[in-house]
Amino acid sequence: MSFQLNDGLIVPDIGFGTYKLNGATGVNTITSALNVGYRLLDSAFNYENEGAVGRAVQQSGIPRESILISSKLPGRHQEYDQAIATIQESLYRAHLDYFDLYLIHWPNPLEDHYVEAWQALIDAKRFGLVRSIGVSNFLPEHIDRLEKETGVLPSINQIELHPYFNQEKQRQYDTEHGILTQAWSPLGRASDMLSDQKLQQLAANYDTSVVQLILKWDNQHGVMPIPKASRVDRQRANLNLDFTISDADMAVIDSMSKPDGRTHDQDPASYQEF
Numbered sequence: 001m002s003f004q005l006n007d008g009l010i011v012p013d014i015g016f017g018t019y020k021l022n023g024a025t026g027v028n029t030i031t032s033a034l035n036v037g038y039r040l041l042d043s044a045f046n047y048e049n050e051g052a053v054g055r056a057v058q059q060s061g062i063p064r065e066s067i068l069i070s071s072k073l074p075g076r077h078q079e080y081d082q083a084i085a086t087i088q089e090s091l092y093r094a095h096l097d098y099f100d101l102y103l104i105h106w107p108n109p110l111e112d113h114y115v116e117a118w119q120a121l122i123d124a125k126r127f128g129l130v131r132s133i134g135v136s137n138f139l140p141e142h143i144d145r146l147e148k149e150t151g152v153l154p155s156i157n158q159i160e161l162h163p164y165f166n167q168e169k170q171r172q173y174d175t176e177h178g179i180l181t182q183a184w185s186p187l188g189r190a191s192d193m194l195s196d197q198k199l200q201q202l203a204a205n206y207d208t209s210v211v212q213l214i215l216k217w218d219n220q221h222g223v224m225p226i227p228k229a230s231r232v233d234r235q236r237a238n239l240n241l242d243f244t245i246s247d248a249d250m251a252v253i254d255s256m257s258k259p260d261g262r263t264h265d266q267d268p269a270s271y272q273e274f
Helices: 023-036 050-060 080-094 114-127 140-150 168-176 190-194 197-205 210-220 232-239 247-254
Strands: 002-004 010-012 040-042 068-073 099-104 130-136 156-160 180-184 223-225
Touching: 023 040, 023 050, 023 232, 040 050, 050 068, 050 080, 068 080, 068 114, 080 099, 080 114, 099 114, 099 156, 114 130, 114 140, 130 140, 130 180, 140 168, 156 168, 168 180, 190 210, 197 210, 197 247, 210 223, 210 232, 210 247
Parallel strands: 040 068, 068 099, 099 130, 130 156, 156 180, 180 223
Antiparallel strands: 002 010
8 A cells, every 4th residue: 555645756654763763773673674664764853863764774775766765854953044954964964865755843833934944845855855845743724824835735744643642633634635644653652552452452353453453543544654663573563454444443443532642742833843
């Protein structure tokens, strides 16, 4: 299964998250994920592991053009000139000629530089530094403003999304505007989610794990999850989603969402990330 972005780029239905995968251990874990079959790697300038991602790509022996690599612009570099230089620096760190995806990490509306940051991403795409551009943690009002002031909509909006915070309204907005929703932290607070009795029972009904159930729930909502897994067996399992959740069970999982379901107090309307 795959998704086609509004600019024509084809992306897989599941990506691999690299947060906190750094150094030699991170390289080995990311290389393992590539060898298992992942073809989209999600990184960020603030993860400080773009070098590890680039090294893993080289070490895997898989052709560069077969792998989609994503990174994100930090809040402290959202002014136009800084944004362009930061994208270039990210490429130098990763020893890459281009990124397949590049996102604004957070809107930081109190600083109010996200529109010029978006213009920088538009130009970076025109310069050939990136193939497709998007945003992360953007609310409808932020995206509306991007479209109004630049005429360009993001191809992706990466947001916190899991059964305890299913982001129904944001997902609907993204779909209506031709934007693919990506799910960061798809397992929420994993220790809570994996021990949830309702999810455990549903997973048992499909002879699968809670993790696989949640990832499939994402896909059936037209969402790309980007889980992280260090163990090879879990990396493989997360790609093994060959089952279908019934409409009734999808509704059960949807009903678990909570108004205060965020894993941390990170409301994009006010949260500042630098």
